[in-house]
Amino acid sequence: MKLSMWKKPWTMKEGFLIGGGLVVIGLMVQLCFGAVPWSAIAWPLNGLLFGALLALTVIAFLMRKRIYVIRFLASYMAAIPILVYAVVLTIVMGLTRQQSGLDMNSEGTWLNDMLAFWPFVLIYVLMAVILALVILRRLAHLSSWRRDIPFVMNHLGLFLAMTTATLGNADMQRLKMVAAVGIPEWRALAVNGAIQRLPMTIELKRFIMETYDDGSAKRYASEVLIRKASGETVETTIDVNRPVEIEGWKIYQYGYDTEMGAQSHISILELVSDPWLPFVYVGIYMMLGGAVCLFVFGGRRGKTNGEVIN
Amino acid sequence: MDWSYFIYFAVVAVLLWGVGAWAAWKNKSAAAYGATLAGLLVFFCFIVSMWVSLERPPLRTMGETRLWYSFFLPLVGCIVYSRWKYKWILSFSTVLAMVFICVNLFKPEIHSKTLMPALQSPWFAPHVIVYMFAYAVLGAATVMALYMLFIKRSTVTEQEYEITDNLVYVGLAFMTFGMLFGALWAKEAWGHYWSWDPKETWAAITWFSYLIYIHYRRLPKHNARLALWVLLLSFVLLQMCWWGINYLPAAQGTSVHTYGT
Numbered sequence: 001m002k003l004s005m006w007k008k009p010w011t012m013k014e015g016f017l018i019g020g021g022l023v024v025i026g027l028m029v030q031l032c033f034g035a036v037p038w039s040a041i042a043w044p045l046n047g048l049l050f051g052a053l054l055a056l057t058v059i060a061f062l063m064r065k066r067i068y069v070i071r072f073l074a075s076y077m078a079a080i081p082i083l084v085y086a087v088v089l090t091i092v093m094g095l096t097r098q099q100s101g102l103d104m105n106s107e108g109t110w111l112n113d114m115l116a117f118w119p120f121v122l123i124y125v126l127m128a129v130i131l132a133l134v135i136l137r138r139l140a141h142l143s144s145w146r147r148d149i150p151f152v153m154n155h156l157g158l159f160l161a162m163t164t165a166t167l168g169n170a171d172m173q174r175l176k177m178v179a180a181v182g183i184p185e186w187r188a189l190a191v192n193g194a195i196q197r198l199p200m201t202i203e204l205k206r207f208i209m210e211t212y213d214d215g216s217a218k219r220y221a222s223e224v225l226i227r228k229a230s231g232e233t234v235e236t237t238i239d240v241n242r243p244v245e246i247e248g249w250k251i252y253q254y255g256y257d258t259e260m261g262a263q264s265h266i267s268i269l270e271l272v273s274d275p276w277l278p279f280v281y282v283g284i285y286m287m288l289g290g291a292v293c294l295f296v297f298g299g300r301r302g303k304t305n306g307e308v309i310n
Numbered sequence: 311m312d313w314s315y316f317i318y319f320a321v322v323a324v325l326l327w328g329v330g331a332w333a334a335w336k337n338k339s340a341a342a343y344g345a346t347l348a349g350l351l352v353f354f355c356f357i358v359s360m361w362v363s364l365e366r367p368p369l370r371t372m373g374e375t376r377l378w379y380s381f382f383l384p385l386v387g388c389i390v391y392s393r394w395k396y397k398w399i400l401s402f403s404t405v406l407a408m409v410f411i412c413v414n415l416f417k418p419e420i421h422s423k424t425l426m427p428a429l430q431s432p433w434f435a436p437h438v439i440v441y442m443f444a445y446a447v448l449g450a451a452t453v454m455a456l457y458m459l460f461i462k463r464s465t466v467t468e469q470e471y472e473i474t475d476n477l478v479y480v481g482l483a484f485m486t487f488g489m490l491f492g493a494l495w496a497k498e499a500w501g502h503y504w505s506w507d508p509k510e511t512w513a514a515i516t517w518f519s520y521l522i523y524i525h526y527r528r529l530p531k532h533n534a535r536l537a538l539w540v541l542l543l544s545f546v547l548l549q550m551c552w553w554g555i556n557y558l559p560a561a562q563g564t565s566v567h568t569y570g571t
Contacts, residue, residue, distance in 0.1 A: 076529050083522045087515055087547075094511045094550070097560045115506065165504060174501060212424045219427055240427035241499045252501050272501045280503065284490050291486035294479055 010072050015081035022126055023085065026119030035116035042170035043275075050167050057132035061140075064133075073126075074133040082130060085123045089114070124162070131159040150293030157286030160279060168276025175271040176254065179204040179222065188271055199229040199247055202269065208237070209262035220256055222267040238269065249273050311359035313418055319356035320411045323349040327384050327407065331400040334391060342400060346388045353381050366425040369438040372553060373418050378439060380410040382446035390450060394473050402453050433495030437488060444484035445552065448520070451477035452545040455538040471534060475527055478541065482520045489513055500566065508561035512551035519544040 006014060041049065064070040072078055093114035114120045135155050142148050175188035175196055184201035205223040212218050221239040226246055228234070238244050243252045255268035326349030333341035357377060360368040368374040387403025390396060454474040458466045492513075493503040504510060523540045526532055555561040556568065 076525055080522060080525050080529070083518055083525065087518045087522065090511060090515045090518065091547075093506070094508060094515055094555075095558070095560055097564065098506065098511075172502070214424065216424050217427055218424070219430075241431040243498060243501070250501065270501055274502075277497075284493060284503070287486060288490050291483040291490075294486070295483035 008068060010068075010077060012077050012081055014072070015078045016084070018078065019081050019085040019123065019126070022122045023119040026117070026122045030110060030118040035110070035113060036118060036121050038116055039170055041167065046167040046170060050163060053128070053132070053163065057129055058136065060129075061133055061136040064137075070133065073130050074137050079130050079134070082123060082127050086127055089117075089120045089123055093120070124166075128159060128163050131155050131162075135159065146297060150290055150297060153286045153293060154290035157283045157288075157290055159283070161283030161287060164276050164279035164283065168274065168280070171276060172274040173272065177202065177269045177271060179224065179267050179269055181205070181207070181265045184225075184227065198249070198271070200249075201227045202251070203227075204265075204267050205235070207256060207262075207264050207267045209256065209264065211262070220267075221253055222269065224269075226251075243272075248275075311356070311363040316356060316418075317415060319352055320415065323353040323356075324404065324408050324411065325349075326352065327400070327404040330384075330388075331404045334397050334400045337397070339391075339395070342391065343388065346384055346391075346400060350381065350385055350388070353384075357381060366430075367435045367438075369435060370425060370429060372556075373414055375438060375442055375552075376410045376414050378442040379446060380407040380414070382443050383407040383410070383449065386443075386446045386450050390473070390477070394469075396473075398457075399450070399453075403450065406449060406453070428499055431495055431499060433491055433498070437491045437495055440484050440491060441488035444481050444488055445548065447477055447481035447484065448545060448548060451481060451541060455541040459535065459538050459542075466534075471527075474538075474541070475524075478520060478523060482517070482524065485517060485520070489517060505566075507567060508555045508558065508565045509551065509567035512547070512555055516544065516548045516551045519547050 005017075060067075060070050061074075064074070092111060096111045096114070097108075098114060099108055099112055110117050135152060138148060138151055138155075173190065173196075175190055175198075177185055177188040177198075179185050179202050181204045184203040186198050186201040187195050188198060190196050203225045205225055208219065208221040208223065209217070210219040219239070221237050223237050224235070226234045226236065226244075228247060234244075234246060236244050238251055238253045240253045243250045245251070250272045252270040252272065253267070254270040257264035257266050326345045330342045330344075330346035330349065333339070333345060357368060360374075360377070368377060383403045383406050384400070387400045390399045451474050454470065454477065458470055458474070462470070492510075496505070497503040519540070523537060523544060526540060527534075527537050550558075555565065
């Protein structure tokens, strides 16, 4: 057994070892430097990282003939073990209570903040790299649209959605605003408690609340008057499930004064700006298209020739 | 129409499905289709009348999702039967549907008419219905895997593996729809498309787990029986995602997906 290890061609055994090595590296990084500093990976650093990821995988792909490990990474033998690691680590996440942004004083362990746990993050990064490599390989060896289009949509869609959602996370802003009847408000509270000034004012005209016979909420919504920086005004109603989009912000009905109920003179709005959203949506729609293909052509087993890249 | 009428519809539907299953055993495929489809129609009438009387889609509670599940199982059984003429598939789907009907009869988790604002969305019905269909198809794949692992054992044919693969492909496609519809809806309802809520975390686990099966099956030299075990494990993870997290200490009070009963 020992002798056959690392002897080419590599099998899933080597795939599991590579993943295991990555977990160990992750643990060491976590020990030395602490959790992944996600909040620091904001624009332009995240853009640079995304560009670097793309550039490095393209360069790696171009060097695949000379470097065996790159050819190996673009094979099932590497993909399957990494999926297994991803499942196991995500199960750990599913079984432990998660709290984001653990600070030094809090009770949690590494496992309570899996999203910032280096082994977890590195396994998903390797998954993204493998995805990028198999996409490039497929694009370099197109054979039939029936096989290639679904393949690219599924894999590229997942790659785009995963990477842009993760890298764009620090650029997302989620603010809370308490809008009061008759008072134009332009300040909102960020998650970290900072007050932020918006390029518009929001004035609550009327808070709407309807209840069922048992008193539970049937509908709550805000009639608002929004004045943009340009002076242009918009009158609209913001309902739960029906956000309004203005000046790059999506404005959501978030809450209300629960003690006052229908008599509430305030309404709590949430304002969300997520500049990376279009990229994530391109990924999501590609995956949806890929799923349609999976359903239509699914499982039709052509010759599986995708294991070895050349 | 309310849950008190359920038993009548359920009994008629199960009887019709039973007749269909029996006809399939006897190789009377016309009768098998006729009876199964009639049973589905009867059952669907109940779902529709619940939808009308509740003034909302019956998709909110566990009991209501079981209703759809017991509807989709014979439907999937019928589709599998029509494509591959398996005599036993209708019996299995009938028995499984009956289990879920019995759960609804004995532990109904009866529900009020109310539908909280967060659930009042055009995404609600597609998100849940597509997921229930995926679960039913993947349930059928699981039944195939059990049958091949423990009943047919060494005499499993290549065609049976292919059926199982096809079921997983269809199931995974619908699971992907369900998950991504959920993401698009979450953006409209909660402001973000993916929040690693316990339900989402387990949905990702389940999705990746079925991806392992699909990729492993495409390896030229693989252990087919091990692949079937992966399928069984995936279905266990799916149960965790569907209802297991309601009992999971780590998920208590943190999931925005728990709408109670």
